[in-house]
Amino acid sequence: MKKGHILGLGIIAIAIVIIVSMLGDASTYESFATAKEMKVKGEDKAIHVVGQLKKGISGEVEGIEVNENKTSFYFMMIDNDGTEQKVFYNEPVPADFHRSEQVVVIGAYKSEEIFMADKILMKCPSKYQETEVNTAGM
Amino acid sequence: MINTFAGNLGHFATILAFVSAVVTAFSYYKYTVASELEKPNWRNFSRILFYIHSIASVTIAISLFEIIYSHRFEYFYAYSHSSIALPVHYMISSFWEGQEGAFILWIFWNVVLGLVVIHTNKSWEGPVMIVFALVQAFLVSMILGVVIGDLKIGSSPFILLRDAISAPIFQMNPDFVPEDGTGLNPLLQNIWMVIHPPTLFLGYASTLVPFAFLMAGLASKRYSEWIRPALPWAIFSAMILGMGIIMGAYWAYVTLNFGGYWNWDPVENAVYVPWLIMVAGIHTMITFKKSSTALKTSIVLIIASFILVLYATFLVRSGVLGDSSVHSFTDLGLSGQLLIYLLFFLAVAIFLSVRAWKYIPTSDKEASVYSREFWIFIGATTLSLMAFQVILPTSIPVWNAIVESFGGISNMAPPTDQVGFYTKFQLWFAVVLALLTAVGQFFWWNKMDGKTLKDTLVMPYIISVLIAALIIVLGKVYNVSYIVVVLAGSFTIVANATILFKLLKKSTFKLAGGSLAHIGLGMILIGVMFSSGYSETISYNLSGLTYKNSFEDEINKEHVLLWINKPTQIKDYTAIYRGRQKKVVGVPGLVESKILKKAEGVNHAIALKDIVVDGKTYHREGEFVQIVLEENNYYKIDYYQEDQLAFSLSPMAQYNTSMGLISSPDSKRYLNKDLYTFVSVINDLEDPEWNKDEVFEVSPNDTFFISDMVTKFESADVVKELDGMQLFDGDVAVKAKLTIQDYDVEKVLEPIFIIRNNQVGRVPIIDDELGIKIELTNILPEENKFVFTVNSTQKDYVILKAIVKPQINILWAGTIIMLIGFCVAIYRRYDEFSKMRDKGLE
Numbered sequence: 001m002k003k004g005h006i007l008g009l010g011i012i013a014i015a016i017v018i019i020v021s022m023l024g025d026a027s028t029y030e031s032f033a034t035a036k037e038m039k040v041k042g043e044d045k046a047i048h049v050v051g052q053l054k055k056g057i058s059g060e061v062e063g064i065e066v067n068e069n070k071t072s073f074y075f076m077m078i079d080n081d082g083t084e085q086k087v088f089y090n091e092p093v094p095a096d097f098h099r100s101e102q103v104v105v106i107g108a109y110k111s112e113e114i115f116m117a118d119k120i121l122m123k124c125p126s127k128y129q130e131t132e133v134n135t136a137g138m
Numbered sequence: 139m140i141n142t143f144a145g146n147l148g149h150f151a152t153i154l155a156f157v158s159a160v161v162t163a164f165s166y167y168k169y170t171v172a173s174e175l176e177k178p179n180w181r182n183f184s185r186i187l188f189y190i191h192s193i194a195s196v197t198i199a200i201s202l203f204e205i206i207y208s209h210r211f212e213y214f215y216a217y218s219h220s221s222i223a224l225p226v227h228y229m230i231s232s233f234w235e236g237q238e239g240a241f242i243l244w245i246f247w248n249v250v251l252g253l254v255v256i257h258t259n260k261s262w263e264g265p266v267m268i269v270f271a272l273v274q275a276f277l278v279s280m281i282l283g284v285v286i287g288d289l290k291i292g293s294s295p296f297i298l299l300r301d302a303i304s305a306p307i308f309q310m311n312p313d314f315v316p317e318d319g320t321g322l323n324p325l326l327q328n329i330w331m332v333i334h335p336p337t338l339f340l341g342y343a344s345t346l347v348p349f350a351f352l353m354a355g356l357a358s359k360r361y362s363e364w365i366r367p368a369l370p371w372a373i374f375s376a377m378i379l380g381m382g383i384i385m386g387a388y389w390a391y392v393t394l395n396f397g398g399y400w401n402w403d404p405v406e407n408a409v410y411v412p413w414l415i416m417v418a419g420i421h422t423m424i425t426f427k428k429s430s431t432a433l434k435t436s437i438v439l440i441i442a443s444f445i446l447v448l449y450a451t452f453l454v455r456s457g458v459l460g461d462s463s464v465h466s467f468t469d470l471g472l473s474g475q476l477l478i479y480l481l482f483f484l485a486v487a488i489f490l491s492v493r494a495w496k497y498i499p500t501s502d503k504e505a506s507v508y509s510r511e512f513w514i515f516i517g518a519t520t521l522s523l524m525a526f527q528v529i530l531p532t533s534i535p536v537w538n539a540i541v542e543s544f545g546g547i548s549n550m551a552p553p554t555d556q557v558g559f560y561t562k563f564q565l566w567f568a569v570v571l572a573l574l575t576a577v578g579q580f581f582w583w584n585k586m587d588g589k590t591l592k593d594t595l596v597m598p599y600i601i602s603v604l605i606a607a608l609i610i611v612l613g614k615v616y617n618v619s620y621i622v623v624v625l626a627g628s629f630t631i632v633a634n635a636t637i638l639f640k641l642l643k644k645s646t647f648k649l650a651g652g653s654l655a656h657i658g659l660g661m662i663l664i665g666v667m668f669s670s671g672y673s674e675t676i677s678y679n680l681s682g683l684t685y686k687n688s689f690e691d692e693i694n695k696e697h698v699l700l701w702i703n704k705p706t707q708i709k710d711y712t713a714i715y716r717g718r719q720k721k722v723v724g725v726p727g728l729v730e731s732k733i734l735k736k737a738e739g740v741n742h743a744i745a746l747k748d749i750v751v752d753g754k755t756y757h758r759e760g761e762f763v764q765i766v767l768e769e770n771n772y773y774k775i776d777y778y779q780e781d782q783l784a785f786s787l788s789p790m791a792q793y794n795t796s797m798g799l800i801s802s803p804d805s806k807r808y809l810n811k812d813l814y815t816f817v818s819v820i821n822d823l824e825d826p827e828w829n830k831d832e833v834f835e836v837s838p839n840d841t842f843f844i845s846d847m848v849t850k851f852e853s854a855d856v857v858k859e860l861d862g863m864q865l866f867d868g869d870v871a872v873k874a875k876l877t878i879q880d881y882d883v884e885k886v887l888e889p890i891f892i893i894r895n896n897q898v899g900r901v902p903i904i905d906d907e908l909g910i911k912i913e914l915t916n917i918l919p920e921e922n923k924f925v926f927t928v929n930s931t932q933k934d935y936v937i938l939k940a941i942v943k944p945q946i947n948i949l950w951a952g953t954i955i956m957l958i959g960f961c962v963a964i965y966r967r968y969d970e971f972s973k974m975r976d977k978g979l980e
Contacts, residue, residue, distance in 0.1 A: 007516075007519075011519060011523070014523055015523065015526060018523070018526060018527045018530065018563065019530065021563070022527075022530050022531045022553075025531075025553040025559050026531065026534060026550050026551065026552065026553055027550075027551040027552065027553060027554045028549045028550060028551055029549040029551050030549070046554035046555070047551075047554075048551045048554075069695065069698075069699045070699050070819060070935075070937055071695045071696075071697040071698070071699060071937060072695060090695065090696070091696075091697065091818070092697055092818050092819040092937050093819070094798060094799070095793060095798035095799030095819070096798035096799075106551075106554050107554075118554060118555075119554070
């Protein structure tokens, strides 16, 4: 076998390792129900769950418990399937958290009851929300 | 009154720029195919067309800047990206905050590069400029803003607000002009954001030059000659892109609060990948110049770097990334157009390459393990694999979009721990690169066989092991992977330094580019290892942990709550939050907010006390002062060590209604480390929730407690004058003086009690910092008692995160050395090209 071929095989091998590792480490979008199933099966991989904060009748956000030193908090989230879940976040409450239209939590179940978020992404109403952008005609 | 001139001029210039670009491409085509006799005419005609295009492009930029500079808020662009309060240098940032402005910047750089190419080339001008003009036509079409039926081409920055937004006000008054714009994203209000985007876009634009030379070479059957003129440009492109990346990293480090300089965010990756490929391309091009191998690889890499820049633009600006990036770009409906642009040039490049493939010279001889070609090829391969490893996961949202467009369901999400995921590959690839550069440089400058290789490498190897051992011991590097990184880093530094000294002794500095750049790489590697690998969060919550007996106890709280004036232990320091500050025009440093009173008008305030810095008085009490961006608060944190004030930091934060809390860090810079501090939560001073009334009946000199603070009622006196209030004959005003002790700070509060025409008036004092409101409610002269009503709320506080980043300066120094190396190489390669050109060979 020529050296070029060995080299080529080596490159292909590394490329395969890269692809496999990406597939292995890539997270997935789940619901709380499927996330819980994963936890029961013993998969600890962090996953993404999309949903909203729990709101009362008057639209007020409910169920936020801030810890005494203000550096972590619990909140109630409802995923897109309607499952309600208590989530813990080990960071201070982000500004505008109450106003968020949609939240994505990235994390895993820590115990039967509590989902622990490593990271929270929020979608807030933008300042142009109520306006509509038209195109200028010529 | 609505000014339509600037917008119309801009729009006209856009259309002119588009048309002239298309015609220029055609005219240059005629020039390349014309007979020798007709060539000069076609060339002059084409040049004039390109000059027209250039003037039109500059006019676009001037029109847009005029709209921003003159605060013409009748235009959507000025309204949504600027405001009256912005200083001029941030108006420049407003210019490219929007995507249209960014495209204009890109167009502008292409024009500049095109003009340089026209005037530095002879035989290459025609075909190269065809590619340039076509690229310009595509770019200008992004901002055309023309609608033909259902088809929308480009998004114009010159549309009026009333055409962009359907607000009811415009039905009532079509000439309505808003008083102020909505302002610039506060994260971009930073000096690095004034210079980082132009650098990055120059980098983007410059990838076009080697690509254009390559296309010209393939089309005109000069399959290998294109390398010489393209090489200095490829190095230039890599240098500028690299500089743009570093500036972006530095901006992130000093303004963003994710705690570092690199986050493997899709937007960062999108620039990093073309840069890697361009660097790989430079290496194979240099190899080709020396030994006529690797031409095909060079062709593929140069095409890839150009296409990857377009792909990066597509990723970032098409909205396909959605939630997965902190850089929020909305979809302006340009994604289709961007995709066509990308696919067009990809198709052209593939067509020309395939057509030329069998004519491209290759070398049949198998590269020996002892040849430099072999090692450089391995290096280029490693760089390409690094790029592949990054672009693949970054494209997950694209993959999902493709699957979904075919009706499938893909729920793949990017890896959750991005930093860990990318680092585990990139770190080891970088180690391999460092070792390759060390060995490769020796092969480059000397003919080698097995024995001489051993002899030459032994000394640098021993020296670098000694240096590495020193670093490991002094830096307490006990992690095996990090030890390998230190070894590889010091090996490449020592080996390349050896080469550098030999070169400097024997010949000129001109040849030193490579070894300098590689020394920079070694330093970057060591700097990254220390500053990231040994970065340590020191703001653990040490103050009386409340054990909850749940899983929470196992988790470190990485933020610490600092109440005002209360000393709190942060690792080796005692930190005390001292209150808010503002930046005042003309005053060095920062000014305490409590001596400034908000006045009418944006950024206006009145000084409540003399503003004195270092003995010099800048403003007298009662004077008007101008604040730099009044929404920015700086939170002063004093750090004590062994009861001595060591230093103060003032991280910035502002509450922004559309983006939430914007927080920028402040760092204490040491030679060997940075202490990096940022605010993660601030107290909202508006609408405090007051506790119920507490009533104190006290005599002068009595002491009592207000929310645990020792308060002394010093005295109460009848006063003749009051600040900010007029007293009439017969009025009786009593000013009480209370001193409150809050830790080491003593504050004097003076509530006022007035009797006028048998009516009682009370002027309470509110102290935001201590969270108290005190009112002198009544005076009981018979008993010599004074009645105070006190309401309290929480004191002012900040929640803070502090991180120590060791040896970050090695990283910055390494990047600068690497950039210098690039510059030396550009000079050398341009020199080679211009000598050949002047001999009439190009």
